[in-house]
Amino acid sequence: MSRRWDAIVVGSGPNGLAAAIELARHQRSVLVLEAAAEPGGGMRTAELTLPGFKHDVCASIHPTGLASPFFKRLPLDVEWVHPDVPLAHPLDGGRAVIMERSVSRTAERLGRDGRAYQSLMAPFVAGWDRIDNEALGPIKIFPRAPFLMLRLAFFGLRSARSLVGRFRGQEAPALLAGLAGHSVLPMEWAPGSAAALALGTLAHRVGWPMLRGGTGVLARALAGVLHQLGGELRCNHPVRSLGELPEARIKLLDVTPRQFVAMAGNDLPSSWKDRLLSFRYGPGVVKVDYALSAPVPWTNAEVARAATVHLGGTFEEIARSERACWEGRHAERPYVLCVQNSLFDPTRAPAGKHTLWAYCHVPQASPLDVSASIDDQIERFAPGFRELVLARSVLTPDRLQSYNANYVGGDITGGALTLGQLFTRPVVQLDPYRTPLPGVFLCSSSTPPGGGVHGMCGYHAARSALAGW
Helix, strand or coil: CCCCEEEEEECCCHHHHHHHHHHHHCCCCEEEECCCCCCCCCCCEECCCCCCCCEECCCCCCHHHHHCCCHHHCCCCCCEECCCEEEEEECHHHCEEEECCCHHHHHHHCHHHHHHHHHHHHHHHHHHHHHHHHHCCCCCCCCCCHHHHHHHHHHHCCCHHHHHHHCCCCHHHHHHHHHHHHHCCCCCCCCHHHHHHHHHHHHHHCCCCEECCCCHHHHHHHHHHHHHCCCEEECCCCCCCHHHCCCEEEEEECCCHHHHHHHHHHHCCHHHHHHHHCCCCCCEEEEEEEEECCCCCCCCHHHHHEEEEEECCCHHHHHHHHHHHHCCCCCCCCCEEEECHHHCCHHHCCCCCEEEEEEEEECCCCCCCCHHHHHHHHHHHCCCHHHHEEEEEEECHHHHHHHCCCCHHHCCCCCCCCHHHCCCCCCCCCCCCECCCCCEEECCCCCCCCCCCCCHHHHHHHHHHHHCC
16 A cells, blocks of 8 residues: 555444545545455444344444434435334333324323423424534534523433433333433433433434345445545455554544554553543443344234334333443343334345344443343233244344454443543543544544444544644
């Protein structure tokens, strides 16, 4: 690689590709280096169980992808598939909370809590297009919609338990607990409510869609855009140190702090090294993919209207589950996130067969296979489920980290989304993407706005690099 490039990007996850595309859009020559045999990072689809069954290896439902201000600008040749409703949350006794696209229709299902739910969510849904850049990026001193951002901060920078204090029934707190569970924080910790508000808002505003053919389609589409802009992508090219990289004016790294410290070696000032090594990673996940002979037999048939299903029961049950993994324990009844892709995208399984995608949170770097507990939670709300399983694939935290080095200890969010690491990740500074090494920037989910297939970490990192060009 004797050619001199304007920019080198290490890693081809959604953020690495977004950074490369933004630089290429500004006529910079860009080379992306990817360790794996194909691009995508968490955007890959594979036959993990049986031939003909396509499973998303990591992310599967993409509200932030469809809502991403950056992805909207790109000519992406993909098809978004929308389930009938964004989300279902079964409860015992055959009950279920159904989140409709409409805020008012969802509120109607919440009985006496309907008015409080509509009062909470409607302003964010109506004003999302005025705050999307701020909500999916670093802190701005002068946001476009300051009063709406203040409202988001007021409700979002608190714990999920605090947020649900306004409700009196069981359904609304359970629904919000399931949404807040995506933050991988205990229900008693701030800012867990931020995930509930953001993901709930997107459910009503844009839906919770999947990609026809699997998430890998998006990786190929982004790589295609990069190629059209003159960028180059090379797979099977791991990078262990910055010294291995070709000469370039800037280098953007789609890696977490731990990998950056290893890659920088002695070039990194000790003060910065200490700050990066103190970066806190969150709990891991155990993920199970199922090949099924028939759809999941939910007790409440309406659950089949949603691709995404939150299994955990009441708010208090989910709170116990999410607290356990931070205390080094494995919940007996874990909060489980499920996706039934094949109900809405028939390309995912052979005719008459189905797939199911599921995971739960476990302690950081847990060595245990808790897939039996995941089976139990599904069976709890869908008796007879086990009899439908043709094959399964289990990814424990160590296997996830082997698959993608950014999933440290099985943490799929790029670091804990605690209050101290929400906007100031990976360290506290005005520009969260810049490092002390000249021309070196971080562009992974360890920078704002964090995890999700939206590319906004890479976009903002690229903008930071271009600002100093």
